[in-house]
Amino acid sequence: MDRRVSIAARVARGLEALAIGLGLTWRAMLRPKVTVQYPVEKKNVSHRFHGLLGLPIDPETGKDRCIICFQCERVCPSRCIHIEATGKGKERVLTRFDIEMDKCQYCGFCVEVCPTEAIVFAPHYEASTYNRANLLYTLDDLHKLAPKEPIATGIVRTNGRKHR
Amino acid sequence: MSPERIAQFLERFPRVRDLAAEQRAEQAREDEEWAAKQREWQEAVERAKAEGKPAPRPLKREESRVYHYHGPTFGVEREELLDVCRWLRDNPEFDMSYLSFVSAIDWRDRFEVVYHLRSPARRHSVVLKVPVPRDDPRVPSVTGLWRGAEWHEREAYDLLGIVFEGHPDLRRILMSADWKGHPLRKDYVYEDPQWLVEVASQRQREIAATGEDWEGRGSRS
Amino acid sequence: MALRTEELMLNMGPQHPSTHGVLRLVVTLDGENIIEVQPDIGYLHSSVEKMMEHRTYFQNVSLTDRGMDYLIALQNEEVYCLAVERLAGIEVPERARYIRVVMNELQRIASHLVWLGTWGIDLGATTVFLWCFREREMIMDLFEQVTGGRLHHAYYRIGGVYADLPEGWAEQCQRFVDYFLPRVDEYDALLTANPIFLARTRGVGVISRRDAIAMGASGPVARASGIALDVRKEEPYEVYDRMQFDVPVQSEGDCFARYRVRLEEMRQSARIIRQALRGLPPGEIRTRVPMTMKAPRGEVYVRTESARGDLGIFLVSDGGETPYRVKIRAPSFSNLYALTEMMKGWKVADVIAILGSIDIVLSDVDR
Numbered sequence: 001m002d003r004r005v006s007i008a009a010r011v012a013r014g015l016e017a018l019a020i021g022l023g024l025t026w027r028a029m030l031r032p033k034v035t036v037q038y039p040v041e042k043k044n045v046s047h048r049f050h051g052l053l054g055l056p057i058d059p060e061t062g063k064d065r066c067i068i069c070f071q072c073e074r075v076c077p078s079r080c081i082h083i084e085a086t087g088k089g090k091e092r093v094l095t096r097f098d099i100e101m102d103k104c105q106y107c108g109f110c111v112e113v114c115p116t117e118a119i120v121f122a123p124h125y126e127a128s129t130y131n132r133a134n135l136l137y138t139l140d141d142l143h144k145l146a147p148k149e150p151i152a153t154g155i156v157r158t159n160g161r162k163h164r
Numbered sequence: 165m166s167p168e169r170i171a172q173f174l175e176r177f178p179r180v181r182d183l184a185a186e187q188r189a190e191q192a193r194e195d196e197e198w199a200a201k202q203r204e205w206q207e208a209v210e211r212a213k214a215e216g217k218p219a220p221r222p223l224k225r226e227e228s229r230v231y232h233y234h235g236p237t238f239g240v241e242r243e244e245l246l247d248v249c250r251w252l253r254d255n256p257e258f259d260m261s262y263l264s265f266v267s268a269i270d271w272r273d274r275f276e277v278v279y280h281l282r283s284p285a286r287r288h289s290v291v292l293k294v295p296v297p298r299d300d301p302r303v304p305s306v307t308g309l310w311r312g313a314e315w316h317e318r319e320a321y322d323l324l325g326i327v328f329e330g331h332p333d334l335r336r337i338l339m340s341a342d343w344k345g346h347p348l349r350k351d352y353v354y355e356d357p358q359w360l361v362e363v364a365s366q367r368q369r370e371i372a373a374t375g376e377d378w379e380g381r382g383s384r385s
Numbered sequence: 386m387a388l389r390t391e392e393l394m395l396n397m398g399p400q401h402p403s404t405h406g407v408l409r410l411v412v413t414l415d416g417e418n419i420i421e422v423q424p425d426i427g428y429l430h431s432s433v434e435k436m437m438e439h440r441t442y443f444q445n446v447s448l449t450d451r452g453m454d455y456l457i458a459l460q461n462e463e464v465y466c467l468a469v470e471r472l473a474g475i476e477v478p479e480r481a482r483y484i485r486v487v488m489n490e491l492q493r494i495a496s497h498l499v500w501l502g503t504w505g506i507d508l509g510a511t512t513v514f515l516w517c518f519r520e521r522e523m524i525m526d527l528f529e530q531v532t533g534g535r536l537h538h539a540y541y542r543i544g545g546v547y548a549d550l551p552e553g554w555a556e557q558c559q560r561f562v563d564y565f566l567p568r569v570d571e572y573d574a575l576l577t578a579n580p581i582f583l584a585r586t587r588g589v590g591v592i593s594r595r596d597a598i599a600m601g602a603s604g605p606v607a608r609a610s611g612i613a614l615d616v617r618k619e620e621p622y623e624v625y626d627r628m629q630f631d632v633p634v635q636s637e638g639d640c641f642a643r644y645r646v647r648l649e650e651m652r653q654s655a656r657i658i659r660q661a662l663r664g665l666p667p668g669e670i671r672t673r674v675p676m677t678m679k680a681p682r683g684e685v686y687v688r689t690e691s692a693r694g695d696l697g698i699f700l701v702s703d704g705g706e707t708p709y710r711v712k713i714r715a716p717s718f719s720n721l722y723a724l725t726e727m728m729k730g731w732k733v734a735d736v737i738a739i740l741g742s743i744d745i746v747l748s749d750v751d752r
C-alpha cells in the first residue's frame with residue numbers, strides 16, 4: 001500500500017520537476033539567440049586582443065618603427081623571435097626578423113617591452129595551416145600582417161596616459 | 165605561531181633548530197657589521213675634512229647573504245622527524261592535522277625535504293626542513309600520520325629521488341615507470357628518451373615470446 | 386549452485402570523455418561494485434616546475450597560465466605573483482589589488498561554470514551545459530577586453546597588473562553580474578529538484594570530514610564535508626579582508642553537497658565582484674619592477690584559494706635572476722587522491738558522477 005503511495009508521490013515529484021524544467025526551457029527559447037555561426041559569422045575582437053603579431057609600417061617614413069634593440073628577443077619566454085641586423089648607427093637595418101608563430105604563446109611580453117611600439121598584436125587569429133613551416137613568419141609576413149590601425153598600442157604605459 | 169608555542173615546541177625537542185630565529189640573528193649580525201662600517205666611514209669622512217683631503221667614496225651596501233624565511237621554519241633531524249610530526253599532530257595546542265605538501269630542494273651538496281603542516285582549527289602553520297645527504301637520501305615516511313602524504317611522497321621520489329622508508333607503495337607517479345633519473349635534480353641532464361622506444365619493443369618481444377595471443381590472455385581457465 | 390565470481394580490472398581512460406582530461410582510472414570491480422580505484426596520472430606532465438627554474442621571474446608569469454591549471458589561469462598568476470612579491474618585498478598599488486580581486490572572482494565563476502556544465506553533461510543534463518557555456522562566454526568577452534586573452538591572459542605582473550581596466554568596463558561587468566545572478570537560480574531550478582539528478586548525486590561518493598582532512602582535500606571538496614576552510618578568510622591576501630562574503634559549508638560530503646557548495650560560491654563571488662567594483666580606488670596599477678629583477682635569498686610559501694582549493698607555491702630563491710626551486714601545491718592533486726576513498730563501495734556507473742564532482746583539471750594534477 002505505502003509502496004504505491006510512494007510511487008505516486010515520486011511520479012508527482014517527477015512531474016513537478018519536469019514542469020519546472022520545461023517551463024524554464026520554454027522561456028529560454030523566447031530569449032534572443034546568442035550562438036555565433038563561427039566560420040560564417042565572426043565576432044569582433046577587442047582592442048587588446050592577443051592575435052598574431054605584426055610590425056606596422058609607419059605612414060610617415062614608409063618603414064617599420066623597429067630600432068633593433070633586441071629587447072623583444074630577450075624577453076620572449078618561448079624564445080621564438082630571431083633578429084639579425086647589419087650596419088652601424090643610423091644605417092642599421094634589419095636583415096632578419098622571424099617569429100616562429102607555432103612556438104609563440106601570445107603572452108604579449110614583446111609588445112610590452114618594445115620601446116617604440118614597433119611590434120603589435122593584429123586582430124587576426126586564424127593561423128591554422130597544413131604545414132608547420134608556414135608558421136615561420138618573416139619580416140615581410142609581419143609587415144603585411146600588421147593592421148593599418150594598430151590595436152594594442154598605448155595600453156602598456158598607461159599611467160597617466162589615456163588608454164583605449 | 166605565537167612565540168610561546170614555539171618556545172614550548174623547542175623545549176620539547178631541544179635538537180630542533182629554529183631557522184627563523186637563526187635568520188634574525190644573522191640579519192642582526194649583518195646589520196651590526198654594516199653599522200660598524202658606516203661609523204668607520206663617517207670617521208674617515210670627518211678626518212678627511214679636518215685634514216682638507218677629498219672625502220672617501222660613499223659606501224654601498226652589498227647584497228645581503230641572509231637566507232630569509234617567511235614564517236616559522238624549523239630544521240629537524242631525520243631520526244627525530246616522526247616523533248616531531250606525531251607530537252605536532254597529536255598535541256591539542258598545535259593540532260597540525262593537515263599536511264599541505266611534501267617536497268624537497270636540491271642544494272647541490274645536500275637535499276632538504278620540506279614539510280608544510282597546517283592546523284585548520286588553530287589557523288597556524290609551520291614548515292619543517294629535514295636535511296639529508298645526497299648520497300643517502302632517505303627519510304622516514306609520514307604516510308602513517310597523514311594519509312594524504314602518500315602521493316606527495318611518491319612525487320618527491322619521482323622527481324627528486326628521495327626515498328621514503330615505510331611508504332606503502334613507493335613508485336613513480338608522474339614520469340613513466342621506466343624513466344631514468346630524477347628530473348628536478350640540479351644535475352639532471354635531459355636526453356632524448358629514445359630508450360623508451362627500446363623498452364617498449366623489448367616488452368612486445370617478451371609478450372610475443374610467451375606465445376600467447378590476445379584471445380589467450382585473461383581467459384577463464 | 387553458487388556462481389563463481391572473480392574480480393575484474395577495468396581501465397577507464399586515459400582518453401575517456403568523462404575523465405575531463407588524460408586520466409587513467411584502474412578500477413577493480415566485483416560485479417558492478419567498486420572495490421578499489423587507482424588513478425594513474427602523469428600523462429599531462431610538463432615539468433613546469435623545472436621550466437620555471439630556467440626562466441626569469443618576469444617570464445614565468447606566462448608559464449603559470451598554461452603549465453598549471455588552464456581553467457583558472459588568472460588565479461595561477463595571482464599565486465605566483467604574490468609569492469614573488471612577498472619574497473622580494475614589493476608593494477602592490479591599491480587599485481591593482483582591487484582589479485586582481487575582481488578578475489579572480491570572475492575566473493572562479495568561469496571555472497565553476499565549466500565544471501557545472503561538463504558535470505551536467507556527464508549526468509545527462511545537456512541544457513545546463515549549453516547555458517553554462519553561454520554565461521562563460523560572456524566572462525571570456527569581459528576578460529578579452531581587459532587582458533587580451535580569453536584563456537591564457539598573462540595579465541598580472543610582479544608588482545601589479547599589466548593594463549588598467551578599459552573605459553566602461555566596470556559598468557559592463559556590473560551589468561553582467563546583474564544578469565548572472567538570476568541565471569544561477571535557473572541552474573538551481575533546473576537541477577536541484579530534478580529526481581534523476583538527485584538520485585545520481587545525493588548520498589553518492591561520501592567522504593567524511595576526518596578523511597577529507599587526513600587526505601589533504603581542500604576547496605569545495607573539503608567544504609562539502611563540513612570543513613569551513615577558506616584561505617580568503619583564513620589568511621586574507623589582496624583585499625579580501627575588506628570584502629564581505631560567506632563561506633558556504635555543507636556537512637554531507639556527497640556529490641550533491643559539493644554541487645551545492647559550488648553553486649553558492651558562484652553567488653558569493655558575484656557578491657565580491659560587486660563590492661570590489663564599488664570600492665575600486667583610482668591610482669597607479671603597477672609598481673615598476675625591473676625586467677631582470679632578482680629576488681633576495683630565501684624561501685616563501687604562499688597559499689591562495691583557487692576555484693579548486695588550496696593553491697600554493699613554495700618559492701626558493703638563491704639570489705639569482707631565476708627561481709631556484711618552485712614547488713606548486715596543486716589542489717587537484719590532493720583532491721584526486723581523496724577520490725580513492727570516495728569511490729569505494731559505489732557502482733561503476735557512479736564513477737563518472739563522483740569523478741566529475743571533485744572538479745579536477747589534469748594539467749593541475751600533473752603540472
Ligand code: SF4
Pocket residue numbers: 053075076077078079080081099103104105106107108109110111
Ligand atoms: S607574444 Fe610572447 S611568446 Fe609570442 S613572440 Fe611575443 S614574447 Fe614571444
Ligand code: SF4
Pocket residue numbers: 065066067068069070071072073083113114115116117118119
Ligand atoms: S623590442 Fe621593438 S624596437 Fe626592439 S627589436 Fe623588438 S620590435 Fe624592434
